Amino acid sequence: MFSFSKIAVFATFTLGVFTVAKPFARETSVQGAESILTTLKGTITPLAAQLGAVKSSEATPAVVGPIVDKITAAISIANTGAKALVGQSQDVVLSSASSNERVPLQNISKLVTDILTLLIPVLVRLAKIVGPGGALIDVLRPVGLGLSVLLGSLVLAVAGLINLLIPVVQGLLAGISGLVTVLGLGGLLIALGL
Numbered sequence: 001m002f003s004f005s006k007i008a009v010f011a012t013f014t015l016g017v018f019t020v021a022k023p024f025a026r027e028t029s030v031q032g033a034e035s036i037l038t039t040l041k042g043t044i045t046p047l048a049a050q051l052g053a054v055k056s057s058e059a060t061p062a063v064v065g066p067i068v069d070k071i072t073a074a075i076s077i078a079n080t081g082a083k084a085l086v087g088q089s090q091d092v093v094l095s096s097a098s099s100n101e102r103v104p105l106q107n108i109s110k111l112v113t114d115i116l117t118l119l120i121p122v123l124v125r126l127a128k129i130v131g132p133g134g135a136l137i138d139v140l141r142p143v144g145l146g147l148s149v150l151l152g153s154l155v156l157a158v159a160g161l162i163n164l165l166i167p168v169v170q171g172l173l174a175g176i177s178g179l180v181t182v183l184g185l186g187g188l189l190i191a192l193g194l
Contacts, residue, residue: 030081030084030085030088030092031081031084031095031097032085032092032093032094032095032096032097032103033082033085033093033094033108033111033154033157033158034094034095034096034097034103034107034108034111035081035095035097036078036081036082036085037078037108037111037112037115038097038111039077039078040074040075040077040078040115041111041114041115041118043070043074044071044074044075044115044118044119045118047067047070047071047074048071048118048119048122050067051064051067051068051071051122051123051126052122052125054067054126056129059126059129059130059136060135060136061135061136061138061139064126064136064139064140065139068139068140068142068143071119071143072142072143072146075143075146075147075150076146078150079146079149079150079153082150082153082154082157083153085153085154085157085158086153086156086157087157088157090102090158090159093157093158093159094108094158105158105159105160105161105164106164108154108158108161109161109164109165109168112151112154112161112165112168113165113168115147116147116151116168116169116172117172119143119147120147120172120173120185121172123140123143123144123183123185124176124179124183126140127140127179127182127183128179137182137183140183140184141182141183141184142184143183143184144183144184144185144187145184145187147184147185147187148184148185148186148187148190149187151165151169151187152187152190169189173185173189
């Protein structure tokens with residue numbers, strides 16, 4: 001006759017074997033930070049160049065808006081990927097875009113720095129052209145807000161990234177304190193605890 005304790009021991013042993021036999025695998029749809037950021041950088045680089053080429057006489061919502069919409073859409077896709085990284089192991093978060101290796105934290109920091117350096121100076125230049133109350137500010141703000149959300153997710157997902165990005169963000173935002181909140185970049189400071 002089987003006792004309850006024998007059944008419990010058998011069940012525990014059996015389930016333990018299945019647990020060991022099939023380790024938890026990462027979801028295949030989760031991309032590492034390098035892949036997410038490389039895709040974003042590749043998408044926004046020509047768009048940032050287009051924004052940078054806008055002359056002061058052309059700095060209107062009608063001209064700038066379509067470019068900003070494409071940038072915002074690319075950042076939104078990256079945000080979805082970055083949010084999926086939160087809670088994943090660092091092996092997943094730092095997985096290479098091109099191989100099964102783990103990338104150095106500095107690679108991720110460089111990609112984030114490149115993205116911020118592509119966009120923030122262009123946003124600031126356009127904001128200075130139209131002034132803080134101009135209609136163009138409302139068109140530009142979603143880029144800053146999107147970057148803030150992206151950085152917040154990456155700081156949560158990538159261990160140690162915050163330490164590498166603090167000097168970068170401080171340098172990029174130095175001297176533009178009046179435009180930080182106007183452009184939606186205040187979240188960058190919050191994400192980094194500044």
